Amino acid sequence: MPDLEQNMIELKAISKQFGSTYALRPTSFSVKKGEFLTLLGPSGSGKSTLLNLISGGYSATSGQILMNGSDITDAPPRKRGIGMVFQNYALMPHMTAFDNVAYPLRVRGVSEADIKLKVLDALKRVGLAGFEDRKPKQLSGGQQQRVGIARCIVYSPSTIMMDEPLGALDKNLREQMQDEIKTLHNEIGTTFIYVTHDQEEALNMSDRICLMNNGGVVQLGTPDELYFHPVNKFAAQFIGESNLLSGTVDGDNKLRTGTGHLLTMPLSRRVPAGETCEVMLRPERIQIVDPNQAESLGVAWTVVSGNVANVSFIGSMTTLAVRLTDGTLFKLKTTSLPEKHRYKIGDPIEVRWNPEDLVILQNEKS
Template sequence: MREIELTSIELKDVSKSFGSVFALRSTSLSVRKGEFLTLLGPSGSGKSTLLNLISGGYPASSGRILLNGKDITNAPPRQRGIGMVFQNYALMPHMTAFDNIAYPLRVRGYSKDDIRTKVTDALARVGLTGFENRKPKQLSGGQQQRVGIARCIVYSPAIIMMDEPLGALDKNLREQMQDEIKILHREIGTTFIYVTHDQEEALNMSDRICLMNNGGIVQLGTPDELYFQPISRFAAQFIGESNLLAGSVDDAGDLRIATGYSLKVPDHRGLVRGQRYEIMLRPERIHVARDGQGEVTPATATARGTVVGVSFIGSMTTLAVELPDGTLLKVKSTSLPAQNRYKVGESIGLRWDPEDLVVLRSED
């Protein structure tokens, strides 16, 4: 019983196919009340399909969708009481900001006074007080999306869905609005379902991320879990940067990789001796140093390699390091001035903590 009360929206074995093509394979997902859940994935991964099924854009091919315990699988969109923010804003071009925000209230038959109070409130919440008489064309992209958000929160829908709402904005504004949406979510406490293909946006904003690919869920978890404990090659590569190494488990239970190194892995559970596994190592978890400098000494180095590429990209410098057997590792380290920076051809020591090795246990 308590379970149901805490669940905002629940999908039970929901699938969607267009003709013989599956847009969403049978999927179950439960979103908690007040949660900020992000659907993350490349285009065609099924995230928009999932969103459309919840909003009622088209009917599910199979399965059931429950909103606050009520079956809405076949309910028309207008009866679901959901709010939606669109990538291209979808504001009525012939209406002022005020009338756009008042639209859902007028649909619901609110009195003139109530409408004025609520709209004024919503405008203030998104920082657009004084803009009520502007038409969408007279507003910047960021302001238009704020109107879109105000139009959504004004009628307190059970859940608010945002379909790549910041996709049309430039980088700085996007980051600023990410924070605004986060604050808004904290203030109003409504369940948010947020769709994006931008991993940084997902990591920054979400309580949980639902990573999708090929019409199905790959991994569902907190941003930390997805970043530090990816379960598959796809998850490891889609979120953040990664080095993937393959090896087989030796008699000591360590992973022997092609380079000949034996790597201690933090978690031996379920590893089968002799079997091949892939492991992931984040580039920023690898420490590098010239011989005799810093904490990496020939004695403590996990491996040695030759620098074959250097790209200075601001705060971080990306190095491509070739191990003796030809394996390439990507290493990210804090940038140093040009005279101290690692140079191509230099021989360096590498060190990493066994805790940073993640065994990818799931096939994609």
């Protein structure tokens, strides 16, 4: 487990402007020693800019960066001890896998005997023992990326940064390499800063996720915090699927929606009466009411009925769209049943949820 007590990197109001536009607005947070932190966000949100500021590829417009407590804001990239892995692998095409991995050691003047030991160990760690003599064009995309990772870990940098390292790989290989990178992180215990715009990859791999949008941090927290307690609509929609409802809270702790529904709000987090409010409900928290099902005691279910508007079967899970008579649409997710037992478009359906599963979202402008 990472030593989450010590800060490896501290960002203090760091920002980057290109001309008059901010690629990164003033941003402050810390990365703990040994942590796997993922920068997640849509294209143009500032993820690569932030990596480049930390690695020294860009100079900061304002703010300060500390590494192990020392100010590195103006330190040259080589002095920062950060290893980079890129999406396009950036291998040298005329060199063998061995020589590509040996390169950072040779520029550091390591002896050939040590180089041999370290390169063979690094290639073994990424599952490429025996591939030493292959040139990049004799390797698959996944193998080339493994060489890229070996070249990074071989000189034991204190922090490893990866910018969309799996972006060029197909889905199955991506998932396999996600597990390999996680295992590698556990084995070597180095601080990882990882960039992706794939929310499932971020949820699967990270100790914490830094969700970015428009050059700023929207939410920084564990995968659980981001999934179960997204702070605003952007976070709720970017991670996972969500049903969003808005309205005004009345004196009985009910949300009156625009179409006149009165929905019970959570008791655990009260919103003052009279305030407008937006709430989110995850599709898997909505259940289909089964008259034969034993009642769960102690839950004040909210029950609504409508008709099935769409059915999407994707193997293990089925997503149903349920349209209420006023037109409100809910998406719900259940484990799949065989086709003859599945709902069809137009079928009447009754669904329910526990009001405590409603997540109250912050206004994005606040």
